[in-house]
Amino acid sequence: MLNEDRDVQAYLARIRRTIAESENLVSQAELRIAETDRMLESQGLTREQVLNFHFTQAQHEAANEELKRRGLDPLAEWESDIGRDAIDEPHVSNLASEDFAPDAELAERQRKFGMMMKPFQI
Numbered sequence: 001m002l003n004e005d006r007d008v009q010a011y012l013a014r015i016r017r018t019i020a021e022s023e024n025l026v027s028q029a030e031l032r033i034a035e036t037d038r039m040l041e042s043q044g045l046t047r048e049q050v051l052n053f054h055f056t057q058a059q060h061e062a063a064n065e066e067l068k069r070r071g072l073d074p075l076a077e078w079e080s081d082i083g084r085d086a087i088d089e090p091h092v093s094n095l096a097s098e099d100f101a102p103d104a105e106l107a108e109r110q111r112k113f114g115m116m117m118k119p120f121q122i
Contacts (some may be wrong), residue, residue, distance in 0.1 A: 063075055
């Protein structure tokens with residue numbers, strides 16, 4: 001019985017530590033978002049406006065050259081608007097498909113999660 005109490009206390013301590021680490025990561029992310037919003041505001045922009053920017057391949061290459069000159073990592077591969085649409089297309093066709101069953105997918109995810117958490121049950 002005493003051994004079980006220690007195991008439970010150790011388990012709860014790990015959970016508390018995980019929660020504290022998660023809260024720390026969330027607060028760091030919130031600070032970065034606020035910092036980005038302030039920087040965008042100083043430029044007279046919003047996140048929504050930036051999301052709607054579309055760059056040409058020449059602009060992308062020029063940005064990568066400038067980043068390289070400053071010793072920073074280059075941007076990810078350039079994708080034209082056509083490329084972006086092609087990436088989103090499979091998701092749209094999956095949603096339109098008759099075979100797509102959100103309830104079945106959710107049930108499968110819940111089953112997998114339950115199996116993953118099995119060793120941690122008290």
